[in-house]
Amino acid sequence: MIQCEELTKDFGGTRALNGCSFQIEAPTLTGVIGVNGAGKTTLFKILAGFLRPSSGEARVLGEPAFQNINVAQNVVLNEGRMTFHANATLQELVHSYGRFYLNFDEKLARGLLEYFQLDEKRQYSKLSKGMASTFRLIITLAARAPITLLDEPANGMDPTVRKDLYEVILKDYIKVPRIILIASHYLGEMEQILENMLLIHGGKVMLHSALEEFQTFLVALKGSPQAIKPIEEKLQVYEGKDFGPGIRQIVVKREAFQQLQLKEEEAGVLKTTGISLEDSFIYLTQRKGGGIDELYHS
Numbered sequence: 001m002i003q004c005e006e007l008t009k010d011f012g013g014t015r016a017l018n019g020c021s022f023q024i025e026a027p028t029l030t031g032v033i034g035v036n037g038a039g040k041t042t043l044f045k046i047l048a049g050f051l052r053p054s055s056g057e058a059r060v061l062g063e064p065a066f067q068n069i070n071v072a073q074n075v076v077l078n079e080g081r082m083t084f085h086a087n088a089t090l091q092e093l094v095h096s097y098g099r100f101y102l103n104f105d106e107k108l109a110r111g112l113l114e115y116f117q118l119d120e121k122r123q124y125s126k127l128s129k130g131m132a133s134t135f136r137l138i139i140t141l142a143a144r145a146p147i148t149l150l151d152e153p154a155n156g157m158d159p160t161v162r163k164d165l166y167e168v169i170l171k172d173y174i175k176v177p178r179i180i181l182i183a184s185h186y187l188g189e190m191e192q193i194l195e196n197m198l199l200i201h202g203g204k205v206m207l208h209s210a211l212e213e214f215q216t217f218l219v220a221l222k223g224s225p226q227a228i229k230p231i232e233e234k235l236q237v238y239e240g241k242d243f244g245p246g247i248r249q250i251v252v253k254r255e256a257f258q259q260l261q262l263k264e265e266e267a268g269v270l271k272t273t274g275i276s277l278e279d280s281f282i283y284l285t286q287r288k289g290g291g292i293d294e295l296y297h298s
Contacts, residue, residue, distance in 0.1 A: 018203030129156035
């Protein structure tokens with residue numbers, strides 16, 4: 001239901017997307033991750049039909065996304081820059097969404113407003129940052145659109161509220177399966193609800209996989225410098241660190257390490273540990289060269 005082929009988007013002299021290609025056909029809860037400026041928000045706006053690609057193609061529900069009324073009614077985008085009439089109350093905004101989105105569940109919206117203690121008669125412009133984020137997520141989920149795009153939905157929320165809203169997202173997905181893409185910096189918190197990961201780096205898709213595959217993509221190897229050095233010379237190393245004399249650790253791709261097919265006695269002197277989702281993201285997207293250690297030792 002989402003197909004992007006060599007998708008490129010330029011803003012003046014800046015290229016936000018650079019040959020971004022991926023496909024999603026079935027309902028999924030997918031985390032879309034990348035450093036600031038990687039192109040996540042641009043991608044979401046293209047999928048929602050708000051932006052025209054500079055080149056390449058973005059098809060949603062089998063149709064070009066840009067300025068397509070069918071796409072508009074079946075794709076809902078939640079982002080921090082959503083604007084509403086200055087004097088609009090939450091009740092009026094719920095009614096407005098209900099008139100536009102064919103599957104809008106007003107009962108769900110009202111139930112969530114009550115649970116999160118948001119007064120329907122209050123003006124949206126008078127909400128705090130966290131309350132506004134909560135309200136936007138409520139009406140986005142209540143739209144029950146076949147494709148739901150959540151761009152940093154938890155910004156400004158307290159940790160307890162974020163926890164509740166992750167549970168709401170998961171329960172709503174289970175009740176009404178659909179494509180839900182979530183871009184967020186709270187990777188450790190999101191991890192518990194995601195099925196798949198889409199990593200965008202430099203405007204391209206670096207990795208699109210099941211969460212379990214992403215979590216095991218890298219591995220840390222620790223041992224003596226003598227045991228580590230031959231591996232370090234053969235594989236791409238994402239981080240190398242010494243832990244005092246006689247102990248060194250490197251981070252490499254698990255598959256590449258396994259392909260070395262080390263002898264049992266060689267592998268036996270190494271300690272292997274997994275890498276967290278957040279650390280994997282950092283290693284895969286870190287700047288090449290000119291690290292902090294180099295800065296302070298120059």
